[in-house]
Amino acid sequence: MPDSLETAALNGSLFTFDDSPPSPARSNSSASLLNTDDELGSDLDDGPSSSKIGQRGDISGRGVPQVNSQVEHDGPQTGPKGVISDRKAHSTIQQQRKDRELQDRVMEQNRNAIVGLTVHEEDRLRKQQEEERELDEWRRRRKEQLMRKSEGDSEEEEIGGRRESVKRGGVRELDKNTFLDGVERVGWVVVLIYEPEIPRCVSLIASLLHLALNLPSPSTLSIPITLFKARATSLQFSLLPPTSSSTVQYEDEDPVGRPDPDVLPTMLVYKNGELEKNWVRVDWEVDEGGVEGLLRREGILPTVGRMGGGVNRRST
The missing domain is CATH 1.20.5 (Single alpha-helices involved in coiled-coils or other helix-helix interfaces)
Structure with a gap:
């Protein structure tokens, strides 16, 4: 009988039912010598048919599956x-x-700063464009005004608020009061600034008069041309500071300085009211062709072929 109980305890059949009595303490026997490693599970059969793991009433702990690797916990992940x-x-x-x-x-802003404009730069550019548009509009209106004025001009023109007779071959005189009205017109306007006391100025005035006498009628020119002359003292053009020994005084006017001979004669050329040429000491630019030759070289006067026979050569 004791051998049967020991055998049942050793093979686990004693613990098959929950109401089984507790196993008595094992004693030394010959059978225990054959199963000394049973607590470590060395006598378990790996085969599914012979194993009783997981059976009802198994409280030996061998019913829990073995874990091949240890579950790792890296510190306090809960709590x-x-x-x-x-x-x-x-x-x-x-x-x-x-x-x-x-x-x-920041990188996007830096990229935009390389290829884009700042707010101040965009505002400055917009103002500049607006100013350019306003200037272009003003020039357009001014050009239309000059064209209407040119179309309404007759043989008598109003310069400086007074009517003057336009004589063919004559060169009208301008002063500081009539200068703007004289140069702001459609086409070319040539103004020779001179002083009669300077000999080289006198010779250029003669050349300018010769050109005025031989100009064709304005209707034959693609761009009309008008010739003027003006005294430097009248325009107060490039005057030297007045001194007690050398002054030029007109009636009801304050004394003014004398004209600078180093800059006279000077020729100003306007086109549609805009200054195009400014020749100081124009006598250095004039050759044997005179003022006419200079204006031809600069494209102000058309060539002989385009003028239909050239400038009229009248006997004087």
Whole structure:
């Protein structure tokens, strides 16, 4: 009988039912010598048919499957410490994401700064464009006004508020009061600034008069041309400071300085009211062709072929 109980305890059949009595203490026997490693599970059969693991009433602990690898835990992932650690990790990730977004925005702004304009530069450019449009509009209206004035002109023109007879072959005189009205017109306007006391100015006035006598009628010219002359003292053009020994004084006028001979004669050429040429000491530019030859070289006067026979050569 004791051998049967010991055998049943050793093979596990004694623990098959929950109401089984507890196993008595094992005693030394010959059978126990054959099963000294039963607590370590060395006598378990790997075969599914012979194993009783998982049977009802098995409380030996051998019914729990063996784990091939140990489950690793890297510190406090649960409990209060785990919550604090997770919160710190989440905060770190959020901060890194914000830093990356900020860096991306800075890089984008830098790229835009390289190829784009700042707000002040765009505002300055817009104002400049508006000023250019206003200037172009003013020039357009002024040109239309000059064209209407040119079409309404007859043999008598109003210059400086007074009517003057336009004689063919004559060169009208301008002063500081009539200068703007004289040069602001459609076509070419040539103004010779001179002083009668300077000999080279006198010779150029003669050349200008010769050109005026031989100009064709305005209707035959693609761009009309008008010739004027003006005294430097009348325009107060490039005058030297007045001195007690050398002054030029007109009636009801303050004394003015004397004209600078180093800049006379000077020729100004306007086109549609805009200054195109400014020749100081124009006598250095004039050759044997006179004023006419100079204006031809500069394209102000048309060539002989385009003028239909050239400038009229009248006997004087």
